[in-house]
Amino acid sequence: MHQRRLVSLVMALPLVFACASASAQEAEPGWAKGRPKTDTAMKMAPVPAFPIPTAAADLPTAKLKLPPGFKVETWASGVLDARELRQGDKGNIFVSTLFVGNKVYVLPEKAVDGKRQPKTIIDKTPYPAGIEFYKGSLFFATNKKIVRYDNVEDKLDNLGEPTAVLTDKLPGGDDHSWKYLRVRDGKLYYNIGAPCNICDPGDFAKIYRMNLDGSGVETIASGVRNTVGFDFDPKSGDLWFTNNGRDWMSEELPNDTLNHVTQPGKQHFGYPYCHQGNIPDPEFGWGKSCDDFAKPAALLGAHAGSLGMKFYTGKMFPKKYQGAMFIAIHGPWNRTKKYNGVYVAWPDGKGGAKVEPFMTGFVENNAYLGRPVDFLVMKDGSLLVSDDHAGAIYRISYAGK
Amino acid sequence: MGAATAARPAGAASAASTKTASAVYAERFANVCAACHGANGRSDMAGTPVLAGQHSLYAITQLFLFREGRRTNEAMVALAKPMTDADLRGFSDFIGTLAPVPTQAAPPDAARMSKGQALAQQHKCVFCHGSTLDGGQGVPRIGGQKEDYVRATLLGFKKGERPGYTRAMTEALSQVPVEDLDLLAYFVANVGVDK
Numbered sequence: 001m002h003q004r005r006l007v008s009l010v011m012a013l014p015l016v017f018a019c020a021s022a023s024a025q026e027a028e029p030g031w032a033k034g035r036p037k038t039d040t041a042m043k044m045a046p047v048p049a050f051p052i053p054t055a056a057a058d059l060p061t062a063k064l065k066l067p068p069g070f071k072v073e074t075w076a077s078g079v080l081d082a083r084e085l086r087q088g089d090k091g092n093i094f095v096s097t098l099f100v101g102n103k104v105y106v107l108p109e110k111a112v113d114g115k116r117q118p119k120t121i122i123d124k125t126p127y128p129a130g131i132e133f134y135k136g137s138l139f140f141a142t143n144k145k146i147v148r149y150d151n152v153e154d155k156l157d158n159l160g161e162p163t164a165v166l167t168d169k170l171p172g173g174d175d176h177s178w179k180y181l182r183v184r185d186g187k188l189y190y191n192i193g194a195p196c197n198i199c200d201p202g203d204f205a206k207i208y209r210m211n212l213d214g215s216g217v218e219t220i221a222s223g224v225r226n227t228v229g230f231d232f233d234p235k236s237g238d239l240w241f242t243n244n245g246r247d248w249m250s251e252e253l254p255n256d257t258l259n260h261v262t263q264p265g266k267q268h269f270g271y272p273y274c275h276q277g278n279i280p281d282p283e284f285g286w287g288k289s290c291d292d293f294a295k296p297a298a299l300l301g302a303h304a305g306s307l308g309m310k311f312y313t314g315k316m317f318p319k320k321y322q323g324a325m326f327i328a329i330h331g332p333w334n335r336t337k338k339y340n341g342v343y344v345a346w347p348d349g350k351g352g353a354k355v356e357p358f359m360t361g362f363v364e365n366n367a368y369l370g371r372p373v374d375f376l377v378m379k380d381g382s383l384l385v386s387d388d389h390a391g392a393i394y395r396i397s398y399a400g401k
Numbered sequence: 402m403g404a405a406t407a408a409r410p411a412g413a414a415s416a417a418s419t420k421t422a423s424a425v426y427a428e429r430f431a432n433v434c435a436a437c438h439g440a441n442g443r444s445d446m447a448g449t450p451v452l453a454g455q456h457s458l459y460a461i462t463q464l465f466l467f468r469e470g471r472r473t474n475e476a477m478v479a480l481a482k483p484m485t486d487a488d489l490r491g492f493s494d495f496i497g498t499l500a501p502v503p504t505q506a507a508p509p510d511a512a513r514m515s516k517g518q519a520l521a522q523q524h525k526c527v528f529c530h531g532s533t534l535d536g537g538q539g540v541p542r543i544g545g546q547k548e549d550y551v552r553a554t555l556l557g558f559k560k561g562e563r564p565g566y567t568r569a570m571t572e573a574l575s576q577v578p579v580e581d582l583d584l585l586a587y588f589v590a591n592v593g594v595d596k
Contacts, residue, residue, distance in 0.1 A: 032525075
């Protein structure tokens with residue numbers, strides 16, 4: 001009897017502990033984990049895109065600053081929550097959205113009566129961020145699944161059911177659950193971000209790839225808190241990606257990073273143990289050394305919200321920019337002083353990269369007039385930039401000598 | 402600093418047109434909204450939320466969700482459906498100018514209030530809504546909101562029936578027992594009354 005009571009007590013213990021720790025964690029959204037308890041920090045929360053596109057006449061286009069010889073114009077307005085950009089073989093521009101839009105649009109390459117009207121091809125779908133176009137097919141990823149629409153440009157009036165479901169086993173959820181997609185050499189690359197600000201991520205916080213039918217899932221990079229922008233160097237074929245650093249450590253640290261995958265599947269980029277290559281996490285960093293993780297190629301700013309990334313493959317821009325990476329800095333929400341813009345980065349050939357601002361002017365009175373998200377290099381070499389805050393797409397061209 | 406003000410144009414010409422717009426939407430609010438929500442943004446009508454003191458970014462988000470049919474309320478969806486983007490902005494900007502109006506309710510029960518406050522701490526409501534539950538930008542002011550409306554809203558989030566841009570509130574409530582919702586609603590509705 002005595003012994004039995006002891007056994008049941010011991011068996012019950014882990015349950016008690018599990019409940020206790022669950023109740024200590026309850027109700028705290030993942031993004032708020034690690035947030036200090038000061039009034040200022042407590043009032044900072046992710047700000048979703050404004051639910052109304054900025055009217056064409058009120059867009060910040062004329063206020064944007066670029067290097068000499070470059071020009072920016074409004075390419076499309078009224079594109080609510082414009083996020084990722086991809087182009088079909090027949091010229092159609094696909095535009096995804098995130099929290100606000102719940103849609104994927106298609107826009108014509110050429111303006112009709114001076115305007116490009118977004119046409120909704122996917123609607124009422126939460127987290128519709130991940131899109132990629134490859135050999136006639138649109139790959140489309142939400143936080144729960146990745147599907148493929150073949151011959152998509154022939155059925156823009158009614159997409160119907162997807163041709164194939166590559167996976168419906170993605171983890172879903174809120175935090176960092178939206179996708180960025182690229183296809184390279186017959187493989188689809190995608191991210192699974194950490195399900196929190198800072199936590200032990202398990203199989204999350206990685207870049208994966210799969211075959212175009214959903215088979216053969218492989219890990220490409222680990223310890224990646226959340227990447228919403230990656231691309232392949234057209235010269236070396238190497239994968240480069242932006243990574244959003246952890247929140248709440250301080251106003252100025254850690255930085256978002258630009259990273260270079262040199263050994264696919266073998267590198268760990270530090271999360272949650274080490275940030276920006278040299279700062280051990282105050283909690284998860286104990287017993288770990290930053291020397292054991294891959295170093296970033298460049299730092300991109302504190303809480304920068306580094307999103308879309310694209311190697312410039314056009315010929316219109318000066319030689320200096322050919323083969324450079326364009327990076328969309330969305331701008332911080334959990335930092336008092338706001339900043340953002342389009343940055344440009346050059347691989348330095350030694351594993352690192354040099355970064356400088358390319359297009360700025362989206363911030364006025366410490367408030368965002370626009371927030372860049374993703375890029376598309378057009379056939380003529382001009383560069384499209386999406387802006388989810390203003391619901392617009394800009395076109396950057398070069399006319400200097 | 403907020404996204405709500407960020408997209409607004411600057412300059413003298415647009416300031417003049419904003420002035421006209423604010424007069425227009427003050428009048429339209431009086432004609433369209435006041436019957437249920439009250440001329441000052443607080444009415445006695447059961448189940449109708451207090452708009453006084455609400456933030457314009459939160460208000461425009463809700464009007465948008467009604468217009469899209471993502472948030473369901475027959476009367477509000479019907480009203481929002483024909484609204485233009487300028488209407489959403491005009492109404493929400495006007496709502497943002499309404500000063501908070503405290504409830505006229507009798508001083509609340511001190512014991513229930515202190516239990517409710519403990520729950521609001523435990524369930525981390527103050528984490529986003531602030532220690533006085535006045536919210537900010539996209540986070541609504543909930544302090545002083547009507548008790549029946551708060552209770553229904555919490556239940557709606559808990560059941561996953563009330564949408565937001567994200568599932569943050571549904572996830573926040575997923576581990577809050579239903580029996581705590583009454584006390585939370587009581588506390589939220591009466592915050593600031595007992596002084």
